[in-house]
């Protein structure tokens with residue numbers, strides 16, 4: 236007899252199979268008893284008729300509790316009304332792992348309680364759906380770059396040079412060499428690799444000791460960062476819109492069932508198609524002022540500004556050429572307006588805000604050195620990075636897309652922390 240996963244039941248209609256999983260719910264009328272079982276691939280309903288089974292089996296069924304691990308045997312029937320679309324007429328049942336007083340019950344629990352029990356909460360239908368959407372997004376990212384001949388280059392997590400800003404670094408003692416920092420970005424290493432391979436991307440965990448407790452911030456998050464030799468800022472935005480459209484399209488196309496489980500209205504996602512509208516920072520500030528924001532030229536857009544601006548468009552929007560004071564040291568000075576840099580953010584609609592930060596990189600040795608010094612960074616630590624401007628400097632651009640912000644947006648989550656299995660925030664290190 237076959238032992239099968241719930242997702243495979245369709246191939247076994249009319250046959251006897253064994254399924255292993257965990258109890259979601261049980262109910263019994265005294266004459267007929269129902270069990271909903273999950274195994275990570277789906278749900279199936281098990282049915283037991285009192286008069287058709289022996290006392291021992293009926294008793295074992297009666298003892299089942301939420302999240303008991305078990306193996307059931309039965310005949311597969313297609314039944315559109317049953318959760319998952321199939322029913323098993325049970326002939327046997329073996330408990331393999333009892334579960335008493337599972338802490339997460341169908342009643343409402345508070346958010347902090349759920350996050351304290353994150354290791355168990357992950358089993359819920361909603362969390363399983365989010366995990367599967369995230370998985371699809373990751374696979375879509377890898378497929379996109381593979382198909383375009385980008386080479387994956389894994390960049391270090393322990394670093395000596397600060398990648399973004401000094402204000403939100405995690406540091407640790409590193410033998411006799413002083414401080415090491417947890418990488419905020421792989422970009423600087425990606426730039427070196429782009430000079431070797433042309434088109435590269437890195438994709439891994441990044442760290443920011445963010446003091447902010449917003450629904451958009453984690454202290455550990457995953458970022459994918461392509462870097463492309465000979466792309467200018469314009470090419471960079473074109474790559475971003477193709478990329479975001481592809482990733483969102485893949486999730487909608489292949490994870491429809493999960494998005495339905497999450498009650499996500501996918502019509503805004505279906506509109507996510509290149510080209511995306513573009514607005515310069517300067518025009519964005521003027522527009523925001525007419526929309527009621529009190530932002531002044533020179534200030535970074537706040538989360539509320541991003542939401543307000545993005546609401547004006549039916550798909551993600553690029554804001555480009557920000558003032559250099561609000562952006563990182565490596566962005567290339569805009570030759571047409573040196574107060575600004577050739578960088579862009581990509582703002583997602585529906586209040587999700589910045590999902591991408593990208594730029595053309597400063598490729599002039601002297602200007603880059605001046606920026607490093609002006610930002611109070613130690614030029615010694617950037618000797619290797621400056622070398623890229625000494626030996627065959629080249630026009631190049633890249634960007635970073637935050638995985639959890641993207642997953643939160645696609646899933647329609649109200650907070651980024653549900654977009655990763657074990658979120659890290661200032662007040663959360665367990666489980």
Ligand code: 4AD
Nearest residue numbers: 420422452453456460590591592593633634635637
């Ligand atoms: O705009 P950021 O800081 O850009 C960089 O790190 C560049 N080095 C990327 C590059 O050009 N290669 O971060 C990029 C993205 C943001 O748009 C956001 O989606 C995400 O990373 N991000 C965060 N996500 C969750 N929590 C945080 N604290 C985040 N900080 C940035």
Ligand code: MG
Nearest residue numbers: 580589591592
């Ligand atoms: Mg940014």
